[in-house]
Structure formats: structure tokens, C-alpha cells
Amino acid sequence: MGQGLHEHVATSLASAVGEEIGASLAPVDAELARRYPGDPGTRQPVHTVYVPGDLFAADTIRSWGDRALAALDEHAPDAAAFATVLGLAGELAEPVHDRVRAKLEREPVEDLRVDFEDGYGSRPDAEEDETAARAARLIAEAYAAGTAAPYMGIRMKCMEAPVRDRGIRTLDIFLTGLLEAGGLPDGLVLTLPKVTYAEQVTAMVRLLEAFEKARAVAPGRIGFEIQIETSQSILAADGTATVARMIQAAEGRATGLHYGTFDYSACLGVSAAYQSGDHPAADHAKAIMQVAAAGTGVRVCDGSTNVLPVGPSEKVHAAWRLHYGLTRRALARAYYQGWDMHPGHLPTRYAAVFAFYREGYEQAAARLARYAGRVGGDVMDEPATAKALSGYLLRGLDCGALDVDEVARATDGLTRADLEHFAAPRQADGTLSGM
Numbered sequence: 001m002g003q004g005l006h007e008h009v010a011t012s013l014a015s016a017v018g019e020e021i022g023a024s025l026a027p028v029d030a031e032l033a034r035r036y037p038g039d040p041g042t043r044q045p046v047h048t049v050y051v052p053g054d055l056f057a058a059d060t061i062r063s064w065g066d067r068a069l070a071a072l073d074e075h076a077p078d079a080a081a082f083a084t085v086l087g088l089a090g091e092l093a094e095p096v097h098d099r100v101r102a103k104l105e106r107e108p109v110e111d112l113r114v115d116f117e118d119g120y121g122s123r124p125d126a127e128e129d130e131t132a133a134r135a136a137r138l139i140a141e142a143y144a145a146g147t148a149a150p151y152m153g154i155r156m157k158c159m160e161a162p163v164r165d166r167g168i169r170t171l172d173i174f175l176t177g178l179l180e181a182g183g184l185p186d187g188l189v190l191t192l193p194k195v196t197y198a199e200q201v202t203a204m205v206r207l208l209e210a211f212e213k214a215r216a217v218a219p220g221r222i223g224f225e226i227q228i229e230t231s232q233s234i235l236a237a238d239g240t241a242t243v244a245r246m247i248q249a250a251e252g253r254a255t256g257l258h259y260g261t262f263d264y265s266a267c268l269g270v271s272a273a274y275q276s277g278d279h280p281a282a283d284h285a286k287a288i289m290q291v292a293a294a295g296t297g298v299r300v301c302d303g304s305t306n307v308l309p310v311g312p313s314e315k316v317h318a319a320w321r322l323h324y325g326l327t328r329r330a331l332a333r334a335y336y337q338g339w340d341m342h343p344g345h346l347p348t349r350y351a352a353v354f355a356f357y358r359e360g361y362e363q364a365a366a367r368l369a370r371y372a373g374r375v376g377g378d379v380m381d382e383p384a385t386a387k388a389l390s391g392y393l394l395r396g397l398d399c400g401a402l403d404v405d406e407v408a409r410a411t412d413g414l415t416r417a418d419l420e421h422f423a424a425p426r427q428a429d430g431t432l433s434g435m
Helices: 015-033 060-075 079-086 090-106 125-145 166-180 198-214 242-249 261-267 281-291 313-332 345-356 359-372 383-399 403-412 415-425
Strands: 047-052 111-117 151-155 188-192 224-230 254-259 297-299 337-341
Touching: 060 090, 060 242, 060 313, 060 345, 079 090, 079 313, 079 345, 090 224, 090 242, 090 345, 111 188, 125 166, 151 261, 151 297, 166 198, 188 198, 188 254, 198 242, 224 242, 242 254, 242 281, 242 345, 254 281, 261 281, 313 345, 313 383, 337 345, 359 383, 359 415, 383 403, 383 415
Parallel strands: 047 111, 047 337, 111 151, 151 188, 188 224, 224 254, 254 297
Antiparallel strands: none
């Protein structure tokens, strides 16, 4: 068609047809917006560290970092040694090793949960009361001093009858202590464990509503994670996905789904020697969680390994390789967060995360730059791919695997704001705390 010519445009439908269709789908539009608001666009920590309530102290975060650095010094004193243990490519050895050490010195823990459940056990009420009040004071002091992890909170006891009252009281003491120490921190995260029925999630919502009302806290301010540790939380008696019901039962307060490796495996009868994050039963559960959470703004967190990197170097190296491999496997499956049980897990957590982003960022950046500049290449990318590419780069920036300047160079000058534009997260309510 020659330039300057204009096509004749004709239609057959009256405008009322579109208006009628729009009116008929308005309830669906509203339902989609309510149920699937999209990712909140906030930082997701790469891990969660659990510390029993009685062991949590003012120096816990710094202690974990120092112990992790000491493990590196003893068992992999330089970049070449660390790369050999983990099988890192030569070009990654120095940048990964250097960034791991810098991370352990600057921000060794991204998310910490003071544990009042399995890691703490059953204690006299007076003792747990005091421990909960102490946890609130220490966390408030850490945020005030600038020494807190980006995300911190507690895991209370579950909503099952034998421990329900104890869990409620601990949560009340903890949240009250934070308020009296200056307010709820932006990084506050709560974890509700062993959730089996959606009604238990509803009970947690009612509990938080009551607390917010009692203390004049903005409605919806306090969110929580749902821990998936039983078969019933994946598949209900009628064959439906219980976890999807749980997300809806949270009424917008759910921030994450955390997979409990060992409780879930034991529930299915998996022998102790085979309870691992890469067991087929674990893959099935996490896939259901992932699909149920997609688009809701709720993030999925992988579980942990109980193989600790302790003892002689041979044992430490074997545990490191296992943890590194499991973490890389999870990242490839889009589980960008997992649990760490021991300071010795921190070097391989960050090594796996940094290697994952550094080995692919140049290709991702080049593809995004071509997309942004509408330049052709050997891959035809669409907006959904641009969203994935920018999300990948943003996660790499958030955890410290990548620097703003190198991403800008690799993307022909794209800024973080540009990346956020391509990621285009539909903002959730904005009142939820935590992730």
C-alpha cells in the first residue's frame, strides 16, 4: 500500500453491543482485580533464617555473619577453593566469592523469624511470655539502631486446639511490645505454621482484625505467611486445592506460602533419609502452591535441608554442595526464597543466588535492551518475556548479585525505574506489612 493512502474503515456492530458485553463482564473484571492483584513489586528476601526464641539475641544477625565468614576462612579460604568445592565456572569464581564475603559482612541475613513453634517447643507460660516480650524489644531496638534484617518477625504456635491459646497470647505480647517500643516496623513478618484448614487462616484474620481495632492500627496493616506442612493443606477431602482456599481466606493479608520440608514429607510417610526438597512429593506440593499463588501477590518459599555444614572440611564441602545444588534447583523452578537452618548455609545460599543472576544477567540485559529499543534479534520477545527479564534483573539487584551501574551498561542505559516499568507489577492494597 502506497504512503498517503487511507483505508476505508467500516464496522457492523452497534456501540451498545460492546457496552452490554462490558456490563456483563464487570463482575468478572472486579473479581479478577480482587483475587489476582499481581506481584506487590516489593523486595523478596532470598531466604528466611529461623532462630529459636530462647536463642535469639541482640547480636544474632552479626553472629551468623561472623560464623559464616569463619566457615569460609576455614574450609574455602579463597575464590579458587570456593569455586572448586561448588563447581563454579572460572569467570564466576572471583565475583561470586567477593560478593558472598561482602554480603556476609554487610547484610548476612535478609529475613529472620524468631521461632516459638518447633524450634522453641513447649515451655512454662511465664517463660514464653518473657521470651516473646524480649523478642519484641530486641527487634524494635535493632530497627531503631539500623542493625535489623530487612524483614523480621516471629513464627507463633499454630491454630490447633492444644496450642491455640498459647500462640494467640505470644502473638499478642509480641505485637503489643513492638507498638509500645515505637510501632510496627515496615519489615514485620508473621508466620502461621501447620495450617490444615482454610478456617484456621480465617481465624488468624479475625485475630489480627481484633488486635488492629484494640490498638487503633490501620485495618489490614498486619499480614502473615501461611506454612504448608500437611497433605491436607495441598489437597482437601473433596479433591480441591486447599491452599487456594487458604489464600482467599486470608482476605488480602497473606504475604507468602512457606513449604515445610520435613513435616510435609513425614505426613506422606517419606522415610527420613529421603526427606528433601527435591523429593517428588515436595515437587508436587510446591507446584500446587505455585499455581495457587500465581497472580495473587502471595509468594512461594522453598523449604530447607537439615544436612548441616559442620565438622571436617570433607563433610562441610559435601553439605555445601548439597545446599548449593538444592538452592540452584529451586531458583530454576522460580522458588526465589528458601529456609536456612545454620550459619554455615549462608555462604552457599548467597553463592547459588549470586551465580544464578550473574551467569545470566548479560543475556537477559541484552534481550531487554533489544526489546526496549524495538531491535530484532534471534529471539522474538513479548511483553510477558520483558516482564520476566526485568524481574530477573531486579531480583539480582535487590540481593546484591548485580550492581545498578553494570545493569545500566548491559541494558544500554536502562535505569531501575525502567526495569520496574517493564516488570509492571500491579500494586496490591499497599497496607500489608512484610513482603
